[in-house]
Amino acid sequence: MDLSKRFLSLVLSLGVLLGLSVGVYASGLPMKGNFGVSLVVGENTITVTDSSAVSVMEFIPGEAGIFRFVLTGDACMLYSVYGSKFYMYNPQPIENNVMEKEIKESQANSPMLIGVLGNGTATLSIERVGEASFDISAQPFETYKTTATLTKFTKDKAIDEYVFVDVTESHTAVLGVDGYYHLDTAEGPVLYMNFTDATYLPVAAAAANGAMKDVLYDENGNFIKKIEFITCINEYYGYTDNSTNQMVAGYTDGGLYPLTYDLVYILQTHTASYGWSDSSSANYLFTGMTVDVDTAWMFPVCYGLYIGDMNGDSRLTTSDAVHLLYHTMLPESYALNRDGDVNGDGVLDSDDAIYLLYHVLLPEQYPLA
Numbered sequence: 001m002d003l004s005k006r007f008l009s010l011v012l013s014l015g016v017l018l019g020l021s022v023g024v025y026a027s028g029l030p031m032k033g034n035f036g037v038s039l040v041v042g043e044n045t046i047t048v049t050d051s052s053a054v055s056v057m058e059f060i061p062g063e064a065g066i067f068r069f070v071l072t073g074d075a076c077m078l079y080s081v082y083g084s085k086f087y088m089y090n091p092q093p094i095e096n097n098v099m100e101k102e103i104k105e106s107q108a109n110s111p112m113l114i115g116v117l118g119n120g121t122a123t124l125s126i127e128r129v130g131e132a133s134f135d136i137s138a139q140p141f142e143t144y145k146t147t148a149t150l151t152k153f154t155k156d157k158a159i160d161e162y163v164f165v166d167v168t169e170s171h172t173a174v175l176g177v178d179g180y181y182h183l184d185t186a187e188g189p190v191l192y193m194n195f196t197d198a199t200y201l202p203v204a205a206a207a208a209n210g211a212m213k214d215v216l217y218d219e220n221g222n223f224i225k226k227i228e229f230i231t232c233i234n235e236y237y238g239y240t241d242n243s244t245n246q247m248v249a250g251y252t253d254g255g256l257y258p259l260t261y262d263l264v265y266i267l268q269t270h271t272a273s274y275g276w277s278d279s280s281s282a283n284y285l286f287t288g289m290t291v292d293v294d295t296a297w298m299f300p301v302c303y304g305l306y307i308g309d310m311n312g313d314s315r316l317t318t319s320d321a322v323h324l325l326y327h328t329m330l331p332e333s334y335a336l337n338r339d340g341d342v343n344g345d346g347v348l349d350s351d352d353a354i355y356l357l358y359h360v361l362l363p364e365q366y367p368l369a
């Protein structure tokens with residue numbers, strides 16, 4: 001036997017196995033395909049000769065709608081069958097030989113299975129009797145388009161720690177003239193989005209597995225559109241600072257970008273529908289809780305803590321040097337938010353206040369310890 005004949009023999013053997021498997025997997029009555037018969041809207045003459053197995057035929061509805069199937073004839077019974085002609089299962093006898101099936105827009109032009117059991121000739125009448133209900137799965141996705149002009153983002157090196165905003169505290173986010181959102185006031189610390197390992201919204205993973213999709217409804221619950229954010233997220237991700245391990249303990253490399261309108265919009269719309277899942281996707285925070293989408297979106301974002309932020313206002317200014325100087329004289333009245341030994345000589349004194357002032361003015365020449 002030459003190779004091509006061996007191959008043909010193998011294919012035929014597989015075909016037999018596949019044919020057998022149809023019978024093995026089918027529950028209840030055995031089934032056999034009769035796919036030479038093309039069922040059409042109107043009257044179909046069916047001849048079946050084996051009352052021990054359901055004969056299964058395909059019907060391809062050419063449009064969405066509610067279809068009625070009526071079988072008339074001697075000793076024949078109509079069956080509902082699931083699956084495809086390659087894998088048929090769960091034949092269910094239909095009482096009175098009359099059934100209606102709704103074909104949604106997304107199912108039109110796909111084959112459905114009809115079963116007939118008996119021994120004789122019958123007439124299967126197929127009629128479209130109504131409109132299908134709205135089919136959300138047939139609606140196309142629109143891609144959310146980035147509105148901001150993106151530039152490569154590199155973090156401010158004076159920031160040594162990022163703190164996630166806790167929405168159980170009272171916060172607002174204010175859009176600054178720089179195009180980024182700030183915590184509480186337009187001059188407050190810039191809010192950042194961590195794209196990779198933010199505990200409560202692993203955006204990169206969500207985008208990669210296609211989960212960042214949403215359906216928008218109006219206030220009456222009517223469908224507006226389906227939208228997907230993946231392209232936008234990936235665009236931002238390409239501009240993030242991935243250079244260093246810059247997040248608080250437990251987080252890995254950055255993927256960090258200041259929050260813009262686009263990212264806020266995505267957080268708000270996405271999270272309003274899906275809730276907040278943790279990094280293991282095993283839990284939903286806020287389950288059973290009322291979520292205020294105006295503040296809840298801040299949960300997966302963070303703001304930076306500056307090394308030299310001595311007075312704890314989340315900014316690094318000359319007032320921090322003054323605060324540090326006061327601390328060296330009145331430590332109880334002027335508590336420090338951070339380690340005050342900014343020149344790194346192991347001693348905390350007024351030299352540190354002077355050094356910090358120099359740092360604020362000339363950060364490159366006077367790096368903080």
Ligand SMILES: [Ca+2]
Pocket residue numbers: 308309310311312313314315316317319320
């Ligand atoms: Ca400060």
Ligand SMILES: [Ca+2]
Pocket residue numbers: 340341342343344345346347348349351352
């Ligand atoms: Ca010092």
